[in-house]
Amino acid sequence: MSRPIPLHEIGEKEYIDPANQACQGCGGAIVSRLVSKALGDCFVRAEVACCGPAFMNIRAPSIYVEVFEGAGALMTGISRGLKRIGREDVVVLGIIGDGGTVDIGYQGLSAAAERNENILWVCYDNEAYMNTGGQKSGATTPYAATTTTPIGEYSRGKLERRKNVPLLMAMQGAPYVATASVAYPEDLLGKLVHAKGIKGFRYIHVSSPCPTGWGYDPKDTIKVARGMVQSGLWPLYEVSNGILKLNYKPKELKPVREVLKMQGRFRHLTDEEVDRIQGEVDAFWSRLVEKDGGNIF
Amino acid sequence: MRRWEVMVGNKAIAYAAKLARVQFISAYPITPQTSVVEYLAEMVASGELDAEFVNVEGELTAQTAALGASAAGARAFTATSGPGLLYMHHPMHMTSGGRFPVVMAVIHRSVKGMQPDHSDMMAQRDTGWIMLECENSQELLDTGIMAFKIAEDERVRLPTIFAGDGYILSYTAEPVEIPAQEDVDAFLPPYRSKYPLLPGLADEARRVQMEQWGIGQDPQLRWRRQQEAMEAAKMVIREVNEEFYKWFGRRYGNGLVEEYRCEDVEAFIVAMGTIASTARTAIDRLQARGKKIGLVKLKSFRPFPSEEFKRLGAMVKAIGVIDRNISLGSGGITFQEIRSSLYDLDERPRVLGFHAGLCGKEVRVGDIEMICEKTLRAAEGEEVTPLVDWV
Numbered sequence: 246m247s248r249p250i251p252l253h254e255i256g257e258k259e260y261i262d263p264a265n266q267a268c269q270g271c272g273g274a275i276v277s278r279l280v281s282k283a284l285g286d287c288f289v290r291a292e293v294a295c296c297g298p299a300f301m302n303i304r305a306p307s308i309y310v311e312v313f314e315g316a317g318a319l320m321t322g323i324s325r326g327l328k329r330i331g332r333e334d335v336v337v338l339g340i341i342g343d344g345g346t347v348d349i350g351y352q353g354l355s356a357a358a359e360r361n362e363n364i365l366w367v368c369y370d371n372e373a374y375m376n377t378g379g380q381k382s383g384a385t386t387p388y389a390a391t392t393t394t395p396i397g398e399y400s401r402g403k404l405e406r407r408k409n410v411p412l413l414m415a416m417q418g419a420p421y422v423a424t425a426s427v428a429y430p431e432d433l434l435g436k437l438v439h440a441k442g443i444k445g446f447r448y449i450h451v452s453s454p455c456p457t458g459w460g461y462d463p464k465d466t467i468k469v470a471r472g473m474v475q476s477g478l479w480p481l482y483e484v485s486n487g488i489l490k491l492n493y494k495p496k497e498l499k500p501v502r503e504v505l506k507m508q509g510r511f512r513h514l515t516d517e518e519v520d521r522i523q524g525e526v527d528a529f530w531s532r533l534v535e536k537d538g539g540n541i542f
Numbered sequence: 543m544r545r546w547e548v549m550v551g552n553k554a555i556a557y558a559a560k561l562a563r564v565q566f567i568s569a570y571p572i573t574p575q576t577s578v579v580e581y582l583a584e585m586v587a588s589g590e591l592d593a594e595f596v597n598v599e600g601e602l603t604a605q606t607a608a609l610g611a612s613a614a615g616a617r618a619f620t621a622t623s624g625p626g627l628l629y630m631h632h633p634m635h636m637t638s639g640g641r642f643p644v645v646m647a648v649i650h651r652s653v654k655g656m657q658p659d660h661s662d663m664m665a666q667r668d669t670g671w672i673m674l675e676c677e678n679s680q681e682l683l684d685t686g687i688m689a690f691k692i693a694e695d696e697r698v699r700l701p702t703i704f705a706g707d708g709y710i711l712s713y714t715a716e717p718v719e720i721p722a723q724e725d726v727d728a729f730l731p732p733y734r735s736k737y738p739l740l741p742g743l744a745d746e747a748r749r750v751q752m753e754q755w756g757i758g759q760d761p762q763l764r765w766r767r768q769q770e771a772m773e774a775a776k777m778v779i780r781e782v783n784e785e786f787y788k789w790f791g792r793r794y795g796n797g798l799v800e801e802y803r804c805e806d807v808e809a810f811i812v813a814m815g816t817i818a819s820t821a822r823t824a825i826d827r828l829q830a831r832g833k834k835i836g837l838v839k840l841k842s843f844r845p846f847p848s849e850e851f852k853r854l855g856a857m858v859k860a861i862g863v864i865d866r867n868i869s870l871g872s873g874g875i876t877f878q879e880i881r882s883s884l885y886d887l888d889e890r891p892r893v894l895g896f897h898a899g900l901c902g903k904e905v906r907v908g909d910i911e912m913i914c915e916k917t918l919r920a921a922e923g924e925e926v927t928p929l930v931d932w933v
Contacts, residue, residue: 291610319606319609329593329611332740
């Protein structure tokens, strides 16, 4: 299991230019910065269609290929190719959006996990297709208004549950799976450094709020992300070879209402709908607490 | 040591990949390609071939993984057929656009059924891949080896397809000479990418890499550079074809087109793939009867050898073009491209089109004799109709 690492222990070297093209308050840019710092000088970055190219100006060898659906295969090829030229020491990293992870890229992701490819997949999850204007994805929180699940007389936003890809990856037997949040950088850095030392398929799913798509002031990204974790909307846990560990376990969760009301995408929610979300969060949390320290299988 | 073996076309393809010492193979089954990757899997399993063999979950992934391996600096190979090739379409653009010299075998299968025609590859016509067509298993093996040398040439750096007709070649056994490994090693040295995706790459290499990936430049430049590489490939294909001849005693025309009995003829027909084999017999029979008609086999579909057709077209009065394909709403693809190649001639020959062998429809020697006879009538000045026939 990982141990939290404070930012100052990681070192001062920066890999991403401050002048990247990401929106103000972008969670994904924070993820990119922390990931590159944690991995240091010996990684290559694979990128498919997502907001990622906006923060592509990272001082590490990167490849951007417009195969939205192909991140798993792209990283597979790079990893096997590097092995063949005798450079297995290089970490093959993908910073992939939620669309390219849970929707269009899921087939290749799942297959790469099955083959236990030697790659590190970091999903920065802003819960929709934010680069194209905020369309619903399989990672969107239920009831959220998105540009393809707008609120109207016949629509209450996104109705489907989130696809829980971290647990799906864990159930596929991936050696290391973790969730993380931009609001908990020590936890995220610890997980990245831990993952760096493991060979095989590693998957870290990071909650990365998007001020543009979620409808909040860009200065509040960390506040929103922290609220997600503290309310149980985004639990922090890791699964190492099937053993689950809850990394953030407060005595009591905060009500989801507080974090939901900070976001424009939930402005339309009725009390009944908030209660329903609260119920689902509570149920999932109690199952996680039950499994904490034990085997998820 | 070189040796002979009776083998099916798919095995000849697998031997080409093995002799080229591919380092990465992504594999997904589809009839009639499947046994190509089965043979390779056996070679890897037995230790005969030391390569990464990745059983992927679809052709899109097969192509993308090969791209990734090539980007990392490894020699990468995959193979597919028909619908599988269609499923690769999107990443194929990325492979060529990134200038990754992946080599792929295509065993033709129609997009309208299991049997072969060239519709699968023609649907990838504009993906920026070099496309070399083969008429028998020996040619598949030889072209497969040449394909790596062409693709990896610094003047080219383009992914390359070598193709053959499904069933007719894939599952038909014939004697094939297997070159000696040491000769192939000398002909085709190991792949050393100047632009691997690695930390610490020199600035100049990084600049070229960025240009290939379209970062920070005139947005149109990548298209232009790729077109220039395609033009350069015409020369490289000819060179590689000659060098192959020096090592192995076999060549395929000038690498772009192969003339068969075209001396002192009034007309010739054009064919790609296995139909060219059938056509040789028809030409022999007709020439035995004193008919002045030859055959031009189109080997390099991309880059398209328009200069060769201009040269050849100036020598005859009529050309009959056999297309095992159709661009619906427009017509036979090689028919049109050959006609276009002749436009600048002062005296242009008549050009007739023939659709034949689509969806695996059998093309017999008699069919080709009929094509030849119609072409000869046109050469004699007769007004033959229709301009385009279905055989």
